Amino acid sequence: MMRASRSRGCSMDDGSSMDSQSVVIRFAGDSGDGVQLMGTQFVAAAALAGNDFATFPDFPAEIRAPAGTTFGVSAYQIHLGARPITTAGDAPHVLVAFNPAALKVNLPLLADGALIVLNIDSFTSRNLAKAGYEKDPRQSGVLDGYQIIEVDITKHTLEATAAYGLSKSDAGRCKNFWALGLVQWMFNRDSSAIESWINGKFAKDATTRDANLAALRAGHAYGETAELTAALPHVATDTAQFPPGEYRGVRGGEALALGLAAAGELADRAVVFCSYPITPASPLLHQLARYGELGVGVFQAEDEIAAVCAAIGASYGGAIGVTSSSGPGIALKTEAIGLAINAELPLVVVNSQRGGPSTGLPTKTEQSDLYLAVYGRNADAPVPVLAARSPSDCFEVAIEAVRIALRHMTPVILLTDGYLANAAEPWRLPNMDEIPRITVNKPAERKPGQDVSAVIFDRDPETLGRPWVSPGMPNLMYRIGGIEKDIRTGNISYDAQNHQAMTDMRAAKVAAVAKFIPLQKVEVGPERGSIAVVGWGSTYGAIYQAVRAIPAKERVSHIHLRHLSPLPSNLGDLLAGFDRILVPEMNMGQLATLLRDKLGVETIQFNKVTGQPFMINELVQKIRSLLTAKPAVRAVRGERA
Amino acid sequence: MSAQLQPKDFATSQEVRWCPGCGDYAVLKSVTRALADVGAVPEKTVFVSGIGCSSRFPYYVETYGFHTIHGRAPAIATGLKLANPELDVWVVTGDGDGLSIGGNHLMHALRRNVGFKILLFNNEIYGLTKGQYSPTSRPGTRSPSTPSGSFDTPASPGLFALGSGAKFIARAIDVDKNGLGSVLEAAHGFDGAAFVEIFQNCIVYNDGVFNAFTDRDKETDAQIHVKHGEPLVFGENGSKGLAFDAKTMTLRVIDAKAQPADVLVHDETNRVLAQLLLGMNAPEFPVALGVVLRQPSVAFEKTYYAHQPTQMKRTGSVAKALRQTSVWRVDEKKPAKK
Ligand code: SF4
Numbered sequence: 001m002m003r004a005s006r007s008r009g010c011s012m013d014d015g016s017s018m019d020s021q022s023v024v025i026r027f028a029g030d031s032g033d034g035v036q037l038m039g040t041q042f043v044a045a046a047a048l049a050g051n052d053f054a055t056f057p058d059f060p061a062e063i064r065a066p067a068g069t070t071f072g073v074s075a076y077q078i079h080l081g082a083r084p085i086t087t088a089g090d091a092p093h094v095l096v097a098f099n100p101a102a103l104k105v106n107l108p109l110l111a112d113g114a115l116i117v118l119n120i121d122s123f124t125s126r127n128l129a130k131a132g133y134e135k136d137p138r139q140s141g142v143l144d145g146y147q148i149i150e151v152d153i154t155k156h157t158l159e160a161t162a163a164y165g166l167s168k169s170d171a172g173r174c175k176n177f178w179a180l181g182l183v184q185w186m187f188n189r190d191s192s193a194i195e196s197w198i199n200g201k202f203a204k205d206a207t208t209r210d211a212n213l214a215a216l217r218a219g220h221a222y223g224e225t226a227e228l229t230a231a232l233p234h235v236a237t238d239t240a241q242f243p244p245g246e247y248r249g250v251r252g253g254e255a256l257a258l259g260l261a262a263a264g265e266l267a268d269r270a271v272v273f274c275s276y277p278i279t280p281a282s283p284l285l286h287q288l289a290r291y292g293e294l295g296v297g298v299f300q301a302e303d304e305i306a307a308v309c310a311a312i313g314a315s316y317g318g319a320i321g322v323t324s325s326s327g328p329g330i331a332l333k334t335e336a337i338g339l340a341i342n343a344e345l346p347l348v349v350v351n352s353q354r355g356g357p358s359t360g361l362p363t364k365t366e367q368s369d370l371y372l373a374v375y376g377r378n379a380d381a382p383v384p385v386l387a388a389r390s391p392s393d394c395f396e397v398a399i400e401a402v403r404i405a406l407r408h409m410t411p412v413i414l415l416t417d418g419y420l421a422n423a424a425e426p427w428r429l430p431n432m433d434e435i436p437r438i439t440v441n442k443p444a445e446r447k448p449g450q451d452v453s454a455v456i457f458d459r460d461p462e463t464l465g466r467p468w469v470s471p472g473m474p475n476l477m478y479r480i481g482g483i484e485k486d487i488r489t490g491n492i493s494y495d496a497q498n499h500q501a502m503t504d505m506r507a508a509k510v511a512a513v514a515k516f517i518p519l520q521k522v523e524v525g526p527e528r529g530s531i532a533v534v535g536w537g538s539t540y541g542a543i544y545q546a547v548r549a550i551p552a553k554e555r556v557s558h559i560h561l562r563h564l565s566p567l568p569s570n571l572g573d574l575l576a577g578f579d580r581i582l583v584p585e586m587n588m589g590q591l592a593t594l595l596r597d598k599l600g601v602e603t604i605q606f607n608k609v610t611g612q613p614f615m616i617n618e619l620v621q622k623i624r625s626l627l628t629a630k631p632a633v634r635a636v637r638g639e640r641a
Numbered sequence: 642m643s644a645q646l647q648p649k650d651f652a653t654s655q656e657v658r659w660c661p662g663c664g665d666y667a668v669l670k671s672v673t674r675a676l677a678d679v680g681a682v683p684e685k686t687v688f689v690s691g692i693g694c695s696s697r698f699p700y701y702v703e704t705y706g707f708h709t710i711h712g713r714a715p716a717i718a719t720g721l722k723l724a725n726p727e728l729d730v731w732v733v734t735g736d737g738d739g740l741s742i743g744g745n746h747l748m749h750a751l752r753r754n755v756g757f758k759i760l761l762f763n764n765e766i767y768g769l770t771k772g773q774y775s776p777t778s779r780p781g782t783r784s785p786s787t788p789s790g791s792f793d794t795p796a797s798p799g800l801f802a803l804g805s806g807a808k809f810i811a812r813a814i815d816v817d818k819n820g821l822g823s824v825l826e827a828a829h830g831f832d833g834a835a836f837v838e839i840f841q842n843c844i845v846y847n848d849g850v851f852n853a854f855t856d857r858d859k860e861t862d863a864q865i866h867v868k869h870g871e872p873l874v875f876g877e878n879g880s881k882g883l884a885f886d887a888k889t890m891t892l893r894v895i896d897a898k899a900q901p902a903d904v905l906v907h908d909e910t911n912r913v914l915a916q917l918l919l920g921m922n923a924p925e926f927p928v929a930l931g932v933v934l935r936q937p938s939v940a941f942e943k944t945y946y947a948h949q950p951t952q953m954k955r956t957g958s959v960a961k962a963l964r965q966t967s968v969w970r971v972d973e974k975k976p977a978k979k
Contacts, residue, residue, distance in 0.1 A: 248968045264955075272720060274720060291957075293956045295954070299719070302748075305713060306719075309717045313724070316717070316724075318724055343707070471685065472728060480707060492655075
């Protein structure tokens with residue numbers, strides 16, 4: 001059965017309407033409905049078709065919440081099209097809802113006039129009640145204005161797979177592929193890549209393989225059936241203009257793992273990755289666990305503190321020690337990070353930020369650990385801090401973090417977030433031969449009669465990094481630790497002047513990083529103008545598109561920071577060229593504080609902590625509101641979203 | 642290293658900062674002698690410690706040394722062994738460092754069986770922080786934090802290690818050169834986590850806490866030096882022995898001369914016997930010293946690489962890994978259709 005109602009359609013001038021240039025699709029269902037798999041397979045096909053894309057998997061916190069409940073809804077959003085796609089899209093144009101709860105949760109997100117495909121087999125009174133619908137939404141009027149396609153997905157799936165003798169529940173599990181087949185038809189996609197994936201995945205289980213293939217083909221055939229085509233839109237998407245090269249799709253977690261492995265290769269040192277399971281940082285642990293032959297060793301420690309300590313032990317032993325966690329775990333690691341600072345050992349600490357405080361929103365994204373990274377340790381304990389801005393950017397930032405850690409012999413904090421870890425985008429593969437090698441500070445030969453400390457603490461005057469001396473190296477036995485040490489000899493020292501000198505040295509070392517990082521560039525817009533929209537981390541895509549949507553005559557620019565500590569040396573001058581500075585952040589104003597602290601600039605804050613990324617449109621609206629209400633003075637403080 | 646090194650070759654120029662009369666001096670001496678005796682290679686030897694009086698140890702040994710943070714030495718040493726399994730690593734800890742703040746790391750290092758020696762200096766008190774009671778302090782211990790005496794049950798380091806799955810557990814007294822020396826050598830030869838509890842006298846805050854079995858006039862009756870394959874006898878001329886009472890499943894002290902057949906023979910591979918021996922306290926029982934438990938063992942880091950033979954062996958390339966997924970090509974001057 002299928003029924004369609006009319007849409008009234010709507011278009012917004014910031015480019016959020018569905019057309020051949022850009023379309024946003026969202027799959028939603030129970031955690032067990034397989035929507036994540038459906039999403040990743042759809043994306044794989046879109047990539048091969050030449051679309052640009054960005055994805056946003058939106059998981060519930062519970063692994064298998066009770067079926068049919070709103071808190072068990074899992075969703076996967078895909079934005080694809082021809083123009084540069086940098087976010088997973090604001091409001092979906094197409095929703096495939098596997099049950100009433102998925103409809104209920106996702107309806108408020110949809111674009112006006114969106115197309116909704118409903119699996120009506122699940123619209124039983126029991127499921128409606130579980131979703132909190134008193135009346136069937138199909139009758140209550142809440143769906144007015146949307147284009148509704150009602151399909152008995154479960155029934156069709158069971159029919160399509162009847163020949164394979166699966167149990168009813170196993171057969172029903174193929175419905176994600178049936179629905180995928182239908183969506184593939186809607187977007188005129190070739191399904192051969194999906195078919196070959198199914199063939200590979202279920203190679204050992206012919207029945208499941210064949211049933212899934214049958215479901216996929218049946219869904220596609222269903223779309224083709226003549227009487228339906230009138231109601232079901234057939235959407236053509238243009239292909240994107242990519243620079244020539246080899247491409248793949250990549251999630252942030254994968255790119256980060258590859259980046260760390262690449263850093264090991266570039267430095268020709270083993271990478272020892274020590275971690276404790278935590279959402280949303282675990283994908284990195286899982287990914288690196290497969291990279292043994294890339295020179296990576298993975299150690300799952302007993303707790304967060306052990307993880308950072310084992311990484312420090314590995315660095316002390318001459319490998320690149322890396323640890324990873326999310327906010328709560330990073331908080332536990334702070335004392336040990338201080339040890340690495342004091343002992344002048346390299347270390348990379350990856351923080352996949354999530355909503356907090358405490359357990360907070362483990363599966364939702366936030367950028368609220370910037371204070372923790374820059375300021376959050378006992379004593380004067382500065383470390384370089386970097387942030388990745390997109391899934392593929394994680395690769396470069398990981399290499400950069402290791403490069404800084406080894407050059408300056410310091411811990412480095414790399415900020416990413418739950419959104420980046422799981423989001424995917426197309427990635428032009430880097431050429432490993434073109435990436436500069438990472439040099440290691442090798443100790444000088446110890447001369448006869450020379451005190452060992454002269455070698456161990458022979459800091460490079462430019463970087464203040466000391467030689468990386470590890471046990472096993474003959475003739476260089478030395479003792480080191482967390483107690484303050486003499487700046488020359490490295491012996492324990494409680495001397496007042498020495499502590500001042502060491503504290504100054506540690507600050508100067510982090511400041512010295514600025515000499516080695518690129519000057520800050522403007523992403524979009526002029527170098528001087530009316531508004532600089534300054535962001536960091538995963539808000540990149542949304543800010544980029546929002547600023548592009550503002551007419552050039554308004555002189556609005558986008559500046560996006562990779563280096564948060566130290567800041568690029570030209571940032572103060574660059575920001576001085578703008579009348580106002582808008583800082584959108586998924587926190588309550590942490591970069592705004594940092595800019596005020598380090599550069600003395602006042603900014604206009606735009607803060608959002610809903611666990612969801614910024615929408616392009618809300619940023620556009622914010623910029624527009626500033627443009628229409630120009631204040632007499634620069635520097636407006638503390639304005640909030 | 643050519644010539645055999647002497648104990649003095651393992652001493653550093655650092656001024657030793659323990660209190661005069663502290664048991665740590667004796668331990669340091671025994672350790673440097675043991676290093677010389679086993680032919681330790683200084684550049685391949687590392688002492689890793691946490692925080693506390695005992696954790697100053699690395700500064701005084703002419704090897705590599707890492708004085709880390711409170712309780713975390715086993716975790717740091719684990720990472721070090723993963724990075725370089727060839728190293729000869731000694732972890733130095735205390736009752737507070739190892740069993741209180743670092744109890745979790747100690748437990749996991751033992752259960753994983755990481756190939757390092759763990760010397761736990763047990764003085765039943767917090768020395769460096771000025772005398773608070775520790776997790777091994779006996780009930781009734783008066784300290785600045787327990788002015789009317791402590792009342793909670795202390796942990797037994799040996800039983801903790803056993804419960805954590807340790808495969809090597811030995812005990813010695815700080816000033817017992819021979820006993821400590823042979824235990825250190827045995828620990829050094831063990832392939833796995835070798836746990837050594839050293840009864841160490843803190844002369845300032847807990848002086849004489851082990852007198853019940855370390856006093857000259859008591860040691861014969863209050864100590865039993867266990868040796869694999871030999872009868873568990875002690876006392877004047879081995880006049881006393883340990884027997885197993887099957888009814889109560891406990892040990893009993895018997896007249897070894899009268900009932901020689903009932904005297905247990907030490908089996909260092911027997912975990913049940915180890916539990917009984919480690920649970921003995923003076924003055925009711927002699928305190929068990931020497932190698933109480935030593936089971937066949939392969940160190941964690943060896944199993945780690947055996948189990949995951951590719952780990953950290955750079956045989957693949959990132960360039961290849963980048964392409965281990967579906968890859969598509971966009972060609973020059975031929976932008977995709979439309
Ligand atoms: S306080 Fe006790 S344990 Fe510490 S150095 Fe002094 S005597 Fe030794």
